[in-house]
Amino acid sequence: MLLRFTKMHGLGNDLMxxxxxxxxxxxxxxxxxxxSDRRFGVGFQRLALIEVPRHPDDDFSCRMFNAEGIExxxxxxxxxxxxxxxxxxxxxxxxxxxxxxxxAVLDVQVHLDGSVSVPVAPPEFNAERIVLPNSLTQQxxxxxxxxxxxxxxxxxxxxxxxxxxxxxxxVPMAALAAYLEQQPRIAANTTxxxxxxxxxxxxxxxxxxxxEGAIDGFHPSLCASAASVIKQDKVNxxxxxxxxxxQAKAWMQWLANDQNMxxxxxxxxxxxxxxxx
Numbered sequence: 001m002l003l004r005f006t007k008m009h010g011l012g013n014d015l016m017x018x019x020x021x022x023x024x025x026x027x028x029x030x031x032x033x034x035x036s037d038r039r040f041g042v043g044f045q046r047l048a049l050i051e052v053p054r055h056p057d058d059d060f061s062c063r064m065f066n067a068e069g070i071e072x073x074x075x076x077x078x079x080x081x082x083x084x085x086x087x088x089x090x091x092x093x094x095x096x097x098x099x100x101x102x103x104a105v106l107d108v109q110v111h112l113d114g115s116v117s118v119p120v121a122p123p124e125f126n127a128e129r130i131v132l133p134n135s136l137t138q139q140x141x142x143x144x145x146x147x148x149x150x151x152x153x154x155x156x157x158x159x160x161x162x163x164x165x166x167x168x169x170x171v172p173m174a175a176l177a178a179y180l181e182q183q184p185r186i187a188a189n190t191t192x193x194x195x196x197x198x199x200x201x202x203x204x205x206x207x208x209x210x211x212e213g214a215i216d217g218f219h220p221s222l223c224a225s226a227a228s229v230i231k232q233d234k235v236n237x238x239x240x241x242x243x244x245x246x247q248a249k250a251w252m253q254w255l256a257n258d259q260n261m262x263x264x265x266x267x268x269x270x271x272x273x274x275x276x277x
Contacts, residue, residue, distance in 0.1 A: 001025070002274045006085055007042060010267035011077035012217030012248040016044040020051045021060065021091050025277055029069025035275065036067035042275065045217070046072070048082050050091070053100050059092045061100035073157075074101045077218035080116040080265040083108050088269065114267070119260040123156035123224050125231065130161065130183065136175060145170035151180070151192075152228050159190040160224040164234070168196045168244050173208045181210050191221040194244075195229055200236045203229055206244035216245055223263055226252035 003025050006017045016035060018027070027049065035041040047065040054061065062082050064074045079099065086092050087110040095110045109117040129150040137149045145167040152162045161180060165171050171194045180186050192208045205225045207215040215221070222241055229235050230252070238253040254261040 001277060003277050004272065004274055005042065006272055007044070007270040008081040008085065008267055009270055010081040010218070011250060011265045012243060012245070013046060013075065013077045014044050014270075015046050015048050015078065015081050016042045017048045017050065017082060017085055019085070019089065019091065020049055022089075029065075031277060032065050032069035033067065042273070046075075046078060048078055050082055050086060055100065055105075057098060058100040058105060059094075059097045060086060063102065071102070073103070075218055075220070076118045076120070076223070076263050076265060077267075079106065079108055079118050081267040083110050083116045084114050084267050085269065086110075088114075111264070115264050116267070117262045117264040120223050120263050121156075122254065122259075122261055123154040123160070123227050125228075126153035126155070128153065130180065130186070132163075132176070133179065136172070136179060145172075154224045154228060156224045156227070157220040159187040160221045161186070161190055161192045162225050162228040163192070163194050164229070165194045165196055168194055168204055168206050171206065173206060173214070177208045177210050186210070191215065191219065191224075193221045193225040195225050197229060197234050198242075201238070202240045202242065203235060204242045204244055214245075216243075218248065218250075218265070222250070223252065223261065226263075227254060227261060230254050 008015045008017055032047050036044055049063045051061045064072050064078055066072050097108050099106050131150045145165050147164045147166045154160045177192050190210050194206045196204045205222055207219055207221045209215055226241055237255055241250045250265040252263050
């Protein structure tokens, strides 16, 4: 049989999305691995399955898989893609949708321009800061990029280190990451985000995964970075996030009396296709 799919981009990540509401199929891991191949398959980082919900109060459910066919936790970029596709295909005829994801049920809003707002629980802020050594803060040219000599620590779907800087293009991310990797109190999965505040409504973020390298697409560290600068009153309560690689933009809103933050992101339908199973 032929199975219809949609290739999508969202916040720097690319997805293959299967609508399993209007069509039916049993997807196996070996199929996902073959489809993810960028030479001989569709090519993607993540696969999204849109399915009929198990609970009557939910509008649809969604499961996420990596390129190896292993079910994984969802990202906000995934929701931006699947919610827009559900709205575009009129699988659900309302803008406010209740989506059952892995370990969570979320109310998302699809806007007229196709962007999607997703609720995000605020991070936990660690009162202790990591002070950078003189070898990093006093080296030649450090004044061109350095704004603070200590790193804020947050917990939000993992551990995040956030550093405010003057000039992202001059930040020695590899050296900063190498220093943090040597600190016994820093978890192995910690991300380091350098944040440049352009104005009260715009920040630019460069993110690095300790032990791995630069992160090009959406990652929870972007939400943590926005929350950090909002919490410190460095920017407005609604701020635009720009990825340092220039590939994506999003908005974060965190009103003073709101228990949730809201990230609004856009996605693009690249093409529709069919694949034989």
